[in-house]
Amino acid sequence: MQRPITLGEFIVENQKDFQYAKGELTALLSSIKLAGKMVNEKINKAGLAAILGKMDSQNVQGETQARLDIIANDIFISTLKNRGEICALASEELEEYVAFDEEIHRNAKYVILIDPLDGSSNIDVDITVGTIFSIYRRVSKIGEPPVKEDFLQPGIKQVAAGYLIYGTSTILVYTTGNGVNGFTFDPGVGSFFLSHPQIRFPEKGRIYSVNEGNYIHFPEGVKKFIKWTQEFDENDDRPFTSRYTGSLVADIHRNMLMGGIYLYPQGTTAPNGKLRLLYECNPIAFITEQAGGKCSDGNQRIMEIVPRELHERAPFICGNSYLVEKAEKFMEPC
Incomplete structure (x- = not known):
């Protein structure tokens, strides 16, 4: 061997x-x-x-x-x-x-x-x-x-x-x-x-990772997306399974191997999001994109944001490209 x-x-x-x-x-x-x-x-x-x-x-x-x-x-x-x-x-x-x-x-x-x-x-x-x-x-x-x-x-x-x-x-x-x-x-x-070797996000995923204890503070588009993941649709392999540990690395690693989406949006308790752009969002986004996934703040690609300070925070949506794009669609202004 x-x-x-x-x-x-x-x-x-x-x-x-x-x-x-x-x-x-x-x-x-x-x-x-x-x-x-x-x-x-x-x-x-x-x-x-x-x-x-x-x-x-x-x-x-x-x-x-x-x-x-x-x-x-x-x-x-x-x-x-x-x-x-x-x-x-x-x-x-x-x-x-x-x-x-x-x-x-x-x-x-x-x-x-x-x-x-x-x-x-x-x-x-x-x-x-x-x-x-x-x-x-x-x-x-x-x-x-x-x-x-x-x-x-x-x-x-x-x-x-x-x-x-x-x-x-x-x-x-x-x-x-x-x-x-x-x-x-x-x-x-x-x-x-x-x-x-050569880790890739599965084409489909059935896991969503979000701290639902903050649900009341989420933007309306995020709430609608979460509801969408919970609805039954056999053609879209829903409802999804909720998995959230409070450890970004653990949630991203699992979702990258098994397929899924991670969300930490802005809310009244974290008006600019909680995760740090430079220390968490950017490196995870680089890895995710290289593994065939996508990362966004709900409006734009995370890695194109020009940081203004060392400890800047940003909303963060990360995972299978299809799921991230679906979440972005729900978050578009009416």
Whole structure:
């Protein structure tokens, strides 16, 4: 039986597909997988190491931080900094971006945006969580200090994006614009192995993922779409099944493999939507489009939105192209 290919081998073999292939992507993804292993270990031991629960502190969005939020954030920053392939990093947990001033970083061509622990409110009840990352080429002059504009780029400028999902197994999924591939971590060997080659959304899906506790606050078009998914139609394979975990990575990963749609629209409790454009929407949109799906804010393509600030929020609809287009149709002005 042929040995499965490792993540490192896969990156090297496919580096020609990366438009800026000079070894930087290999080093960056190597740092991400290393940090992911460390976070995975912390999560698996969380109940024994007294690192569950909340902190007294809040992040920039005013959300109470979990202990593992801070631990994961520190792990990713220190690991990514050590390789010298990025000049700066922005995290959902930090108000401002972090610029690296050491000589090794001055000529770095990339910046990374990261959500270190997506769905961390689920940690204490042992539900799947994840990490989301997004990589851009800097727009500032190489050799000079990075600037905020290096991060305020539309999603179409991403050169790579991905996520780690910490569940029954730990899986790293990423794209560089040439399809989506997933790699499962084997803790016995300590390596990620290709387990989900060329992931594609099924043509049809029967899952809708939305926090229906916010239903009363949703725009009328979203309410109509949800009602549509619940109606019986044997030709359209309805009604759908509702599945929502509160962990973006978990819901997107399931829907991408099984077929479905995820919605986090705007409402009176989140007038601009809740998800962060740079840390969540754009990287997930890049992956989704590369897997044959579609992402929208209900009106326009997510990856074409020009961000104005680091922690900007956006409404988010993501999934099978047919279902996203159907939702957009319901949301059109009368």
